[in-house]
Amino acid sequence: MENVKEILAESIFEVFERMFFIFLEPGGRVPVHDCETSIDFDGPRRGTLRILFSRPVARLMVRNMLGISDEKEIECHVEDCVKEAANMVCGNFLVNLDASKKFTMSLPAFSVKPGLPPALSEGVHAFDFDCEAGKMAVILTLEA
Amino acid sequence: MAFNLLIVDDSNSMRTVVKKIVGLTGLETNQILEADNGRKALDVLGGSWVDVVILDINMPEMNGLELLQRMSDDVLMKNIPVVMMTTDASEEHMKTAFELGAKGFIRKPFVPEELRKMLLGVLGFDDRGDYGKRERDSGGVDF
Numbered sequence: 135m136e137n138v139k140e141i142l143a144e145s146i147f148e149v150f151e152r153m154f155f156i157f158l159e160p161g162g163r164v165p166v167h168d169c170e171t172s173i174d175f176d177g178p179r180r181g182t183l184r185i186l187f188s189r190p191v192a193r194l195m196v197r198n199m200l201g202i203s204d205e206k207e208i209e210c211h212v213e214d215c216v217k218e219a220a221n222m223v224c225g226n227f228l229v230n231l232d233a234s235k236k237f238t239m240s241l242p243a244f245s246v247k248p249g250l251p252p253a254l255s256e257g258v259h260a261f262d263f264d265c266e267a268g269k270m271a272v273i274l275t276l277e278a
Numbered sequence: 279m280a281f282n283l284l285i286v287d288d289s290n291s292m293r294t295v296v297k298k299i300v301g302l303t304g305l306e307t308n309q310i311l312e313a314d315n316g317r318k319a320l321d322v323l324g325g326s327w328v329d330v331v332i333l334d335i336n337m338p339e340m341n342g343l344e345l346l347q348r349m350s351d352d353v354l355m356k357n358i359p360v361v362m363m364t365t366d367a368s369e370e371h372m373k374t375a376f377e378l379g380a381k382g383f384i385r386k387p388f389v390p391e392e393l394r395k396m397l398l399g400v401l402g403f404d405d406r407g408d409y410g411k412r413e414r415d416s417g418g419v420d421f
Contacts, residue, residue, distance in 0.1 A: 214289055214291045
């Protein structure tokens with residue numbers, strides 16, 4: 135199980151550094167975030183990956199990925215951009231977990247009313263991060 | 279030589295990034311066409327001249343592998359070079375894509391240089407952007 139967490143961490147850092155130029159640091163848990171994107175996957179392992187963001191982090195992702203500075207334009211891209219982040223983190227995690235196995239991923243969903251992070255238990259892997267713009271969290275729930 | 283590029287990805291942000299990178303390659307584009315799923319891409323391919331396709335896999339309505347299958351069955355579309363650009367890079371998906379005729383595979387997240395090199399290779403340019411590599415190399419494009 136520890137291996138799963140390492141693979142997930144590697145996938146998160148790779149996506150955020152290469153695509154969004156955001157360098158994440160371990161952070162403290164916050165009870166509520168501003169928005170959430172989630173993606174389900176099925177195959178040899180089944181589960182859900184959720185990424186919870188503060189709004190400033192989501193805006194920074196758009197700004198860095200697309201190189202735009204107009205706030206209205208940035209806001210238009212927030213949903214699409216964070217959904218693509220979930221898609222990339224999940225896809226990379228599954229390939230890094232086992233590239234020889236075929237997984238199917240759902241289309242990412244987006245919500246401005248994120249659910250609460252689940253209680254930590256077996257099969258739940260959670261990371262809390264800080265970056266220059268605020269806080270975010272990644273939660274992977276793997277079914278047994 | 280200007281070329282026409284079709285970007286097929288359900289993420290508007292990703293299509294925007296690809297367009298920006300293509301602009302930075304120095305390659306001369308005539309048209310950059312876009313579609314957010316395979317079905318719309320088929321419509322574009324049916325009505326426009328396309329020199330190269332950049333194709334995601336995980337999309338609504340018709341995914342990238344389904345589009346690739348449709349293209350490989352079509353006498354007019356099967357020779358259009360396709361570069362897969364996806365997070366969904368399992369060995370099975372890659373094998374399927376190459377069997378269906380994909381010419382390259384870029385895994386997201388990518389750095390601009392990877393996309394640039396892939397496009398140059400598929401279009402027959404060398405690393406300096408000089409045209410003619412594809413004609414000179416009898417073995418085709420080496421990835």
